[in-house]
Amino acid sequence: MKKVLLVSLAMDKFSYSAEGRFKFKYIQRRPLLGPLYIFSTIESRGIGCDFLDQSTDSFSVEDLINRINTNDYLFVGFYAQLLVKDKVIEYIKAIKEKCSKKNIVVGGPGYLCYEDFLNNGCDIVCRGEGELTITEIMDYMQGKKRIEEVDGIVYKKNGVINYNKERELINNLDSIPFPAWQKVDLGLYYDYSVLPMRKPFAPMITSRGCLFKCAFCSSPFLWKNIFRSRSVENVLKEIDILVAKQGIRYIIFQDDVFGIDNNWLREFCNSLISRR
Structure with missing residues (x-):
């Protein structure tokens, strides 16, 4: 069965001030709702999913590349916050150097920096709300849909950045599966x-x-x-x-x-x- 790998990178010492380093190491470590909602959405479509949260499960970029090479992932999805933008780009470049054919998707509030992600090896950036968009991205990755038909994404083709139609917001939030709480140690x-x-x-x-x-x-x-x-x-x-x-x-x-x-x-x- 095909699987997707979702990755959340931890902020490092260069992401914020000394005060911030103390806060996020000793005071506050919250589970990220975004990736957990996406995890549940992916599994609801019959696709397997793995989730790595670097804030609780330490791993290096080399560890991540080894995992990608030993699993047949449909794509690797990075949850991007603005404070970890540079780190996400560093990991994307390293993955593309070793696994050039592996598709990489970026989503989360850091999507506003889509040009930086796309210019450094990312294949698709998900703009805004991701639950419906991720299902269409999976359809595209499996040959069921053309990339031009996927709403709510930005991608690069022949060196040119393409902006697809904006994704309409989900009106009925009750239709979204609950976050995959069972997949993390709270x-x-x-x-x-x-x-x-x-x-x-x-x-x-x-x-x-x-x-x-x-x-x-x-x-x-x-x-x-x-x-x-x-x-x-x-x-x-x-x-x-x-x-x-x-x-x-x-x-x-x-x-x-x-x-x-x-x-x-x-x-x-x-x-x-x-x-x-």
């Missing part, structure tokens, strides 16, 4: 900046997007200033899974803007209280 993550935090803990999102346009925030570029929320029932179902199957003792909601819909928040709080 006991390895923590966030001591949240004083009442207890391990094991997990982050969640109940919505995507924000209606505001703060100058310092990338949310308007990612979500187009459109706010969408999951149903209360869907959120509670994920909480049940986290508590019953993962033993979670603390949940952090990391929406761009949590509780902006007062009616939703009232229903959620009342439903949560009634379950005690």
Whole structure:
């Protein structure tokens, strides 16, 4: 069975200040929701998936290349944040040097630097929301779709960067599979900046997007200033899974803007209280 390899690289000492190095080593290490959502989406299509998180599972670029050479991966997908952009590029170049025919896809909030990724060996950059796009990328990789038919991507062909049609946002967030919590050891993550935090803990999102346009925030570029929320029932179902199957003792909601819909928040709080 074909498989996909998803990779999240850890920030290194050159990514941030001394204060940041202390924070991300000792204070905060959160599981990344983006790759875990993509993992579940890939598996829901009958394709196997491996996930490497360098923040909890130390590996070098040589280790990664050895893994790629010993597995028949459909493609390697990097989750890119702006702080690890240069490191992702370094790994892409090394992989292409040793495995020139291996397809590499980049997604995540760092996609805004798509030209840098494409000019250094990346084959496809996923723009914005990735769940629907990744399924079409897999179809393309398996010869079921032409690359020109895949919405929401940027790619390079004959030395020219091509921009496909923008991907429409997913209206029904309840249709997205829950993150692949069972594939990570949540006991390895923590966030001591949240004083009442207890391990094991997990982050969640109940919505995507924000209606505001703060100058310092990338949310308007990612979500187009459109706010969408999951149903209360869907959120509670994920909480049940986290508590019953993962033993979670603390949940952090990391929406761009949590509780902006007062009616939703009232229903959620009342439903949560009634379950005690």
